[in-house]
Amino acid sequence: MSSVLVLNLVWQVGTLALIALGLAIVFGQLRIMNMAHGEFVMIGAYAPVITAALGLPGWLQLPVCVITVGAVALLIERTVIRHLYGRMFDSLLATWGISILLREAVELIFGRGYQSVAVPVPGTLYLLGADYPAYRVVVIAGIAAGFAALAWWNARSKVAGRIKAMVGNPDLARAIGINTGRLSAASFVFGCTTAGLAGLILAPTVRIEPMMGLDYLIRSFFALVVGGLGSLEGLGLGTAIIAGTQSLFGAALSQTHGYLAVLFISILFLWLKPNGIRSSSR
């Protein structure tokens, strides 16, 4: 296997892990089956398009992305999502409506056509005996550092436990002093913003268009299904299996075969190990 293939795989796993992280918080922790998760990736990817259209300097892409995605997420949480905690099917339906809404709104503003943006870090790096785009190397390093910081913080903070408590028994959570309204809004916005960041990162490497989110939604859902909800290690394993399967089958046979292999593995997991790969037998 060539080293480019390996680095490509790492890139795929890293970016998918970032998207799945947001879904792991929103779906895994808040139990909101967010069908609009991919649309936050899409909005994040439009951030460079926005800065370019407004003639802003390139370094503003990051704040524009975080503010835009965060504001949309907060608005949606306050108006729709907060009525849906504890109603998983309804959350699925309502967020499906929201995803259509966001796609159509973006289409009205930017049009249906593809957009593309320039790579912010040009050039290549010589790595493992091959030339590889410097931008991807920087991003992979950044994602790895981000996950390490998150794991460190998660081990020390009570927040994960408080979110779990809030979702499992909101009445009791309030009774022991948890401000559930604020905690759930913050978690939802954080989850959506990581998806938006992933969109910003992916923007120079993909075609930016209103429909682009669906594929990311499906793959990150399946990564969670395979890896199981509730642990960062599971998230890593799940994204590795999904992204790896798709890349390998895609390279060896065709994109369709890669896609079918991912579906097949996901169905197998849903059927036989619905709590993910790390769960012991039930």
Added chain:
Amino acid sequence: MASVLLPVSLLLGGLLLVPQLFGDFFAYQIGLYLIYGIAAQGIGFLWGRTGILPLGQALFFGVAAYATAHALRDVDGLAAQLGLAVLVLGGIVAVAFAIAALIFRGRSDSGPYFSLITLALVMAGEQIANTATGLTGGFNGLSGYDSLGGLDPFGNFYYLVVAAVVAVSALLLWLDRLPAVLIARAVADNEPRLQLLGFPTHVIKALAFAFSALIAALAGGLFASHQGIVTPTSIGFALSTELVILTAVGGRFHVFGPLLGAVLVGLASAELRDSFPYWEICLALAFVLVVLKAPGGLGEILGRLYHRILPRKPCKLPEPVQAPVSRAGEAPAPLRFDDVELRVGVVRILNGVRFETPASGIVGVIGPNGAGKTSLLNTITGNLPPTGGRILLGDRRAVGLPPHRALGLGIGRKLQVPSVFFSMSVAENLAIAMMAGRARWRDYLRPSPLGWRAPGLDAVLDTPAVPLRAELDRPVGALPQGHRQFLEFAMTTAAEPRVLLLDEPCAGLSHDETTLMTDLVRRFQADTGGLVIMIEHDMAIVEALSDKVLVLHQGRVLAFDSYDAVRADPAVQAVYAGGTK
């Protein structure tokens, strides 16, 4: 029957007028929306009754559409085509049943995951339809075939669609009045309770799923003939979710809701999609609002308006009918535990429990908190399969069976926190309990079992202080906790099990209610001559009721003897200090 015939004739009359009033092309458009509406009715049945949300109904719709296209193109003769259609529908039903039964077997919590599986399946279907060009015509689809029976899609084919709509609606309305749908609703309400009443819930869910797949496939067949072309969009993710949206907007709890949703949304889209750029946004917004504010959809809103004009008739309780004999009440038999062990993860809950009860009488189970009392009952009913040892009821092994088989062995169980069907009335709860262990397949398709009564149940209801008789038409959700205890007791004893397991039946009851409950337990045991095993903390109740007392401590039997002997046992005294309420 009037409640089925009247709405169906109104529907039929209205639909027949459409071509006369608005012309053939309009009827053609309505025909397409009605076809989507039929598929949505199938979703409404599954989702509104059993609570399972199918996200991949377009799979069945699309497979049937492709099969129909092939049949119309390659097979000659109406009879051969119809024969093939029956074959395809049968195949789809069998596959849908098999998938759902496999996934639902052995668990009662895979609702959302099942939805995801259906989603993944439909996406796989769409991929295959796009790539298997030889079979499906790929991106361009299959076309160039005649309509079914040579009917004109822009003319008389409309009447075939109307016939299908009316037939499906009548079938669904008829089902809604039968025990079959009551049981399906009970699955959504409280699946573990239904299992303890002896119903194999995975089979019920799989049947409901297969039925909804059949309806979707029927619609798919009509679609192929109506449109004259089948492309991968007919099997796609987008169509699947659109069908769900139509169902939700129209209202999943009413038979006509999905039809209404399909026709209204279809008409509005056709009218506005091109002239009004914000139409899709408005539709999405409307859908979000329905989910948030009116989960019952348009159907429920219209229903409420209708009942404001014509007040609902007070719901009539079904005629009491003598029920057939229960199959759960075979001859009493002793219950024997042979070195039963139970481990959950690393925690050892039962460590070699060994005892044998008499075939008849009341056994009180006592022990400190965490001694394994509830787990002991869980091993008997199969909720927690033991990790070692044997459990025998008479000469029959009672180990390794799923919970829904326990009642068949003659074991009935009342749970610690009252577990009943909270969204239903007291009468409906009792009807389900009376069908437990008595109903046969054909009984689910006739209304009379809804009124089944037996002397045992009547005796409980006729006890003066039992509050249930006056509350038959009240929703259980509105009853106080104590009344629910009596309801669950009545439901558990309705099947007349030869072994009755009671987990703290007096918890949360006042002193007088406790006396009443102990009277009922004693009388049930005397009437049936069977075995009652009762967990109880209150030593006064244990003393008053028990023929023998089983003391559990740290997952082992500490003592098993008469109340007085147990009380005098120094080992028991060492770990257990008595007291009364």
Added chain:
Amino acid sequence: MSGLLAIDTLTGGYHDTNVVFDVSVQVAPGQVLGLFGRNGVGKTTLARLVQGGLRPATGDIRLGGRSVTGLAAYERRALGLGYMPQTGMVFDDMSVRDNLYLGENRCPPDAYFDRFPRLAERLDQKAGSMSGGERKILAFVRTMIEDTGLLVLDEPSEGVQPENIDHMADCLKERARDGAGIILIEQNMTFLTQVADSYLGLDAGRVCLRGDAGEVTDGQIKAALAI
């Protein structure tokens, strides 16, 4: 008014159905108020109105002299109100340890482990996998160790073996001696009379009996509980 908790003509319930009517009562530091009545008379509703899970229709609730009627449950908790619900009293899918350490505590749970040793043995077990009585004990200990000055407990003894009920009574008396005010809802009258120094009887959502332990007779309590 020096009381810890003052409830003034409180009326309220679920949505638009009132369950509790015109209840006024005060709890002073160190006082244990026994709240009793038959099933369905509104004891739990009253507790949830005080705790903040339900909003009253009319009336006022003051905690330490400050009106908390419009405050959310978590804000009342921050002002020192601890609550043990009748059902859903623990976080089922979290471990015993996490249940005990989630909130702000005044002391570590170890102080209660010699009375309830089962909890110490089961620290890493999921709370939901324990028996009903054990979960009550877990919730009780959680309520005991929180840094609160007013405790509302809804049927803590349900399903708990008598020996542990005695331990619960000791714990409650200790907290009262240290100055906490306590509202205790109970069906188990032996337990209730063991710890309560005053009583409030409810019937059909209204106060039907009130008084100090010395004034209220067994006969009056029996009459209030009769069907």
